[in-house]
Every structure is written in C-alpha cells, then in structure tokens.
Amino acid sequence: MTSLDEVVRSTERRLLRLGLMLSGSTHNAEDLVQSVLARAHRQWDRIGELEHPEAYLRTMVVNEYLGWRRLLKNREVPLAEPIERPTDDDLGVRQAQRDATWQLLARLPRKQRVVLALRYYEDLPDQEIARILGVAPATVRSNAARALATLRDNLSSEEAN
Incomplete structure (x- = not known):
C-alpha cells in the first residue's frame, strides 16, 4: 500500500495546477485540493490499495470542482480591458x-x-475523460466541440469590438 504522504509529495503540484486550470484562481485551487486531500485522508485505507491512487485523486479534484457550492456563490469574473495584438515579447x-x-x-x-x-x-x-466524468466518450467530444465553438465565437466578437 502506498502512503498518503508519498502520493501527496509526488502529485500535489500537479493537482494544484489542475485545480488552477479548473477554478481560475490560486486560492480556490488550494482550497479545492485541500478539501480533496482531507477527504482522501479519511478514506486512505481504501484509496491507498488502488493501482493508481494519483488518478483517483485527480478524479476527486474534478468531481469536487463540479459540485463545489462555494464556487457557485462567487461567480465574480474579473474583466480586463481589450488588448491590442502584441508587437513585442513584453511581460x-x-x-x-x-x-x-x-x-x-x-x-x-x-x-x-x-x-x-x-x-x-x-x-x-476522451475515454479517460469520459471515465472520470461518468459519461460516454461522445458526450466528451460534444462538450469539447461546444466549448471550442463558444471560445471561437467569444474571441471573434471581442476582436470585432
């Protein structure tokens, strides 16, 4: 059985980066991963016996994000001024x-x-994403296609303004 400390040391940064990609905030990512690790600690006898406990923790982070009530309360999105096309490699x-x-x-x-x-x-x-989300691979592909179409549309409308 793998110890929780070993798994946390090897995956914590990756889980935090995933949490950041999902939540968009360092603080929310830290809270997200912390709550997942606290739940995992209580269930570690079972999780530690799994062949890939890291994959299980990643799934827990995704599920926690999807069901997170605190994020639903705070839908604040910072608005940036429209930016011009970059002409140099300025920070x-x-x-x-x-x-x-x-x-x-x-x-x-x-x-x-x-x-x-x-x-x-x-x-x-897509197969692995479908397994994590508990949906069919076709649902994953359609969600990705819709998301990319939405991003393209939003980008086009912002460039037109």
Whole structure:
C-alpha cells in the first residue's frame, strides 16, 4: 500500500495546477485540493490499495470542482480591458493575454471547462475523460466541440469590438 504522504509529495503540484486550470484562481485551487486531500485522508485505507491512487485523486479534484457550492456563490469574473495584438515579447502583454484567456474560459459551463482542462492540460484521451466524468466518450467530444465553438465565437466578437 502506498502512503498518503508519498502520493501527496509526488502529485500535489500537479493537482494544484489542475485545480488552477479548473477554478481560475490560486486560492480556490488550494482550497479545492485541500478539501480533496482531507477527504482522501479519511478514506486512505481504501484509496491507498488502488493501482493508481494519483488518478483517483485527480478524479476527486474534478468531481469536487463540479459540485463545489462555494464556487457557485462567487461567480465574480474579473474583466480586463481589450488588448491590442502584441508587437513585442513584453511581460505586460503576455499577462494581459493570460488574463483575457482566463476571462474567456470563465464564461464556459463547468463541464465544458473540465473537458478542455483534462483534454489539453492533462493531455488525457476522451475515454479517460469520459471515465472520470461518468459519461460516454461522445458526450466528451460534444462538450469539447461546444466549448471550442463558444471560445471561437467569444474571441471573434471581442476582436470585432
């Protein structure tokens, strides 16, 4: 059986990055992972026996994010001023682009955002994403297609303004 300390040491940073990709906030990501690890600690006798406890913890983070009540209460999305196309490799320009990207992602429904984070950030295949979310692979593909279409539409409308 793998100890919880070993698994936390090896996966905590990755879980925090996933939490950041899902929630869009460092503080919310920390809270998300902390609540998952607290629940995992209580169930570690069972989780530690699994072949891949890291994958189980990742699934717990996704499920916790999807059901998180505190995030539903705080739907505040910071608005950035529209940015011009970058002409150089300025740190301020890159930060503005990053902020604009977070703003676009924050507009997506939660499941679509999860699908994009697991597909493009965690680099998981549709089968694995479907298993984590408890849906069919076709549902994963349709959520990804809708999310990308929404992002394209939002980007087009912002560029037109």
